[in-house]
Amino acid sequence: MSELAIPELCLVVLVGASGSGKSTFAARNFGRFETLSSDTFRGMVSNDENSQEASEAAFEALNFVAGKRLEAGLLTVIDATSVQTEARRQLVSLARAHDVLPVAIVLDVPLAVSLAHNALRTDRSLEPRVIKRQQDQLRRSARNLGREGFRRIHTLGSMAEVDAASIRREP
Ligand code: GTP
């Protein structure tokens, strides 16, 4: 069992392909209101959690709520793939605008695992090539996270590591 140390107040950015287990990990390790999921926000602004057309509105709303939480001094977790540099850049800016540290938790599980989870899902199913592309983007991003401004970077490289990980909040 490994403990991932994070500051008591920070912006946690989960990074991982669809099916890597981000939402499951967040539900296990963070409180009900601490995690802001891009899919939930897509649902709120469009009635469809999977609507890619709703992404812009969803992220605008998510950023607004995240900003309110950070202003109130509340740790906040962003549950989105965040495999693209531009997506992470906006989140690092958001953290900086509120003087909190951006922290990355990377779920770098094997592609086969994300694909298998995806295939078993009943709530949504993506084409395998979409997940492959996300995994490629994640791999290319991994070494840049420090330079992008993330102050702590925790990488979980297998489902076993994801399952065994817990969070330790440091004052
Ligand atoms: P997106 O929201 O599409 O980006 O995916 P996600 O990264 O949030 O993955 P999610 O947590 O929804 O996990 C997808 C599926 O994988 C779940 O429906 C579970 O069946 C399975 N799964 C996730 N985490 C675990 C885990 O720790 N152990 C096992 N056995 N299965 C898991």
Ligand code: MG
């Ligand atoms: Mg999810």
